């Protein structure tokens with residue numbers, strides 16, 4: 001859960017990073033940056049901010065923002081019915097960004113959130129500089145993290161069904177509960 005005050009504060013920080021990335025968004029879009037805390041109630045440590053540009057039955061385009069040293073938990077996009085699962089391309093736009101995927105442990109820049117060693121299993125690090133892209137096939141596990149400046153990236157994908165994503169950490173609830181104070 002997250003308080004309304006904190007939610008607004010995080011939205012504001014995400015806006016500042018989008019501006020630093022030089023991306024123009026409309027006033028209407030500014031009001032609907034979604035903050036996800038994955039039910040962990042520790043937004044500055046684990047979470048993500050998402051602005052959806054478009055989302056149809058088949059495709060989606062979004063901006064993802066990580067605050068400084070914020071981590072998106074390890075997850076994958078499973079098949080749903082006839083859909084093999086979300087295929088996604090990430091394009092780094094600004095900031096310090098690293099992804100973790102299947103492969104040998106070469107982790108040097110990143111860190112595992114405290115006490116979460118067992119739910120961040122992937123340790124193969126890929127540093128993404130602005131303009132770098134990564135493609136994820138359905139079912140491929142990944143997690144990602146920002147460095148000291150935070151990070152801004154595009155996400156282009158097939159159908160998004162966030163509610164059905166799989167997470168290694170069983171404490172995760174995909175829906176963010178906002179507490180009105």
Ligand code: ZN
Pocket residue numbers: 075076077088142
């Ligand atoms: Zn993903």
